[in-house]
Amino acid sequence: MRLQILINFMLSRKVILTGSFGVGKTSLFSRFINNTFSDRYITTIGVKVDKKSLEIDGQEISILLWDIAGEVTQNKVPNSYFLGASAIIYVFDLTRPSTYKNIKLDIDYLNKMLPNITILIVGNKKDLLDQEKIKTIGEDLGYPIDLYTSAKTGENVENLFETIGRGFIE
Amino acid sequence: MTPHSEKNGDEILLSKLKEILLKEERARVDVIQEQLDVLKTNLPDEYEVLINKLIEEKLKKSQDDIVNAIFPSVGKMIKKYINLQIETLKDSIDDKFKKAFTIKDFFRNVRSSIFGVKPSEEILTSLVDFQIEEVYLIQKNSGLLIGSASRETTLDQDVIAGMLTAIKAFVEDAFKREEEDLESIQYGTYKIILQNFHSYYIAMAVSGILSSNQKDQLGNRLLHFADTNLKHISSQPDAAKIEEISKELKKEFLS
Numbered sequence: 001m002r003l004q005i006l007i008n009f010m011l012s013r014k015v016i017l018t019g020s021f022g023v024g025k026t027s028l029f030s031r032f033i034n035n036t037f038s039d040r041y042i043t044t045i046g047v048k049v050d051k052k053s054l055e056i057d058g059q060e061i062s063i064l065l066w067d068i069a070g071e072v073t074q075n076k077v078p079n080s081y082f083l084g085a086s087a088i089i090y091v092f093d094l095t096r097p098s099t100y101k102n103i104k105l106d107i108d109y110l111n112k113m114l115p116n117i118t119i120l121i122v123g124n125k126k127d128l129l130d131q132e133k134i135k136t137i138g139e140d141l142g143y144p145i146d147l148y149t150s151a152k153t154g155e156n157v158e159n160l161f162e163t164i165g166r167g168f169i170e
Numbered sequence: 171m172t173p174h175s176e177k178n179g180d181e182i183l184l185s186k187l188k189e190i191l192l193k194e195e196r197a198r199v200d201v202i203q204e205q206l207d208v209l210k211t212n213l214p215d216e217y218e219v220l221i222n223k224l225i226e227e228k229l230k231k232s233q234d235d236i237v238n239a240i241f242p243s244v245g246k247m248i249k250k251y252i253n254l255q256i257e258t259l260k261d262s263i264d265d266k267f268k269k270a271f272t273i274k275d276f277f278r279n280v281r282s283s284i285f286g287v288k289p290s291e292e293i294l295t296s297l298v299d300f301q302i303e304e305v306y307l308i309q310k311n312s313g314l315l316i317g318s319a320s321r322e323t324t325l326d327q328d329v330i331a332g333m334l335t336a337i338k339a340f341v342e343d344a345f346k347r348e349e350e351d352l353e354s355i356q357y358g359t360y361k362i363i364l365q366n367f368h369s370y371y372i373a374m375a376v377s378g379i380l381s382s383n384q385k386d387q388l389g390n391r392l393l394h395f396a397d398t399n400l401k402h403i404s405s406q407p408d409a410a411k412i413e414e415i416s417k418e419l420k421k422e423f424l425s
Contacts, residue, residue, distance in 0.1 A: 010409050012328070014312040046340060049313070049332035064314060064332050078343030081336065084312025 010053075010060040013168050014084055017067045018077070018110075019091035020099040024124040027151030028091060029067040032161055037152050047081060054165045061165045079113060087118040087164050094123045094137055094148070103143050118167050120146045122160060127153050300378030302388075303360075305419045306331050309370050309405070316370060316407055317415030319424050334373050338364065365392040369405065372396070374423070395422050 017025045026048065030036050033050045048067040053060060068081050082088070088110055092100040103121070110119055121143065126134055127150040138145050147163070149156040209216075229236065306327065307317040313335030318327045341352045351366040361380060365372045372392050380388075399418050407415070 012314050014314060014332075047336040049329055049336055051326055051328045051332070062328065064312075064328055066313075066332065066336070078339050080311070080339035080343050083339075084309060084314070086312075 010062055011168055012062045012064065013086040014064045014066065015164060016082055016085045016088045017065060017091060018088060020093070020096075021069075023091045023093040023096075023099050024151045025067050025091050028089075028122075028124060028149065028157060028160075029065060031151045031154055031157045033065065035154070037154070052161075054161060056162060056165045056169060059169045061168055063161065063165065082110070082114055085114060085117060086168060087120065088114070089120050089122055089160065089164070091122045091124050094125050094134060095128050100137075100141060103141065107143070118164065120160065120164065122146060123148045124151060126150045126155065300376050300380045300384065302374060302423045303377050304373075304375040305423045306334070306373040307370060307400070307415060307419065308335060308373060310335075310366070310368075315412070316403065317412055317419050319416055319420035321424060331373075334362070334364075338371075363388060365389060365396075367396055367400070370400070370403070391422070395419075 017029055019025055027037055029048065029050065033052050046069055049064065050067075051062060051064050053062045055061070066081060066085070068077055090103075090107060090110070092103060100123075107119060107121070123134070123137065123145050126148040129137075134148055138148075147156050147160050149160055151157060301321075303322075304320040304324070305318065306315060308315055308331045313332040315328050315331040318331070320327065324330070337355065338352045342350070351364065351371075353364050353366075355362040355364070359378060361376050363374045363376060363385065365374070372395075374388065374392070376388075395418070399415065403411070403415075
């Protein structure tokens with residue numbers, strides 16, 4: 001009976017992981033889906049799709065996560081990959097300024113393409129920098145960063161997806 | 171002594187001289203000849219195993235090269251052979267139809283003259299069958315699964331639906347054809363037929379050989395299914411609705 005109730009209330013949502021090459025999207029994906037991490041960098045070809053279920057406050061949520069290869073904007077990725085998404089996770093690499101120098105442009109582009117959906121901005125690879133440096137980057141960026149994560153240590157990864165899941169049920 | 175007998179005497183002398191001078195060489199040639207004869211007679215027995223082993227090793231080492239070299243030709247030959255055999259079979263069926271005449275044949279011939287389908291094609295189609303393996307009802311943009319039915323449990327069906335949508339989106343975006351949708355994906359004798367609707371699409375995995383007539387019929391069945399079951403489907407169906415649609419898909423296409 002309880003199972004039936006849970007099934008009836010299960011939510012399915014599409015979530016996109018996007019950002020520049022090598023920022024750790026696939027690592028976040030693997031950490032979230034399989035709780036694994038690899039130091040080997042293998043570039044994602046096209047798109048990778050996987051699923052994970054979360055339970056937040058008794059609500060089952062099935063997240064269909066799309067890990068999209070490469071750049072965000074200007075015809076580099078088929079626009080249709082983004083359609084139907086309920087949330088976008090924009091990832092940048094805290095150690096490489098080139099991955100966040102166009103952050104405003106990219107977010108504006110995503111907002112224009114998918115108005116009214118949640119976009120979370122995530123600075124990844126926080127294990128490679130000290131707290132002071134991370135704080136400076138955040139201040140200099142002039143753009144609100146939602147979370148700082150480390151796919152390597154797993155820090156804040158669960159938190160990231162829980163934040164997204166919570167957004168779906170509120 | 172005449173000049174002729176003198177010449178003969180010289181030749182005999184020369185021959186004897188040759189015999190004396192080349193005696194050792196001739197003996198050696200005889201021995202070599204003998205050895206060659208022995209080798210000729212016994213080669214298969216003595217060296218067969220060794221030679222076979224050498225050939226086997228050589229073949230193993232250059233297996234990829236050999237396969238690469240012969241693959242295109244063999245592929246073409248097989249394709250040509252199969253086409254030829256099917257053509258022959260068709261001709262023979264058509265021939266038999268001309269000779270033997272039954273009521274059933276009469277109706278078949280009437281059908282063929284109306285719809286332009288040869289009797290041979292109709293019979294061949296009935297001989298080589300296909301099977302629907304899996305059916306997925308998928309939201310067009312998000313790739314979220316609305317319903318599914320499968321003969322065997324394969325990968326996670328939500329993931330399959332997502333990946334199919336990604337492939338579809340990629341092809342449609344990459345080759346930018348106005349108002350055109352990807353309609354099928356084929357590998358070997360396995361085919362995924364995609365029937366597109368406004369806000370969702372149905373992907374049907376079929377094994378076996380599917381003629382264009384059968385494909386049309388399947389398309390009609392999918393349209394009929396959508397008309398009957400999916401008219402009032404919401405954009406975010408709940409789990410109960412998903413289960414209900416999955417049952418209908420199974421009943422309609424897999425039972």
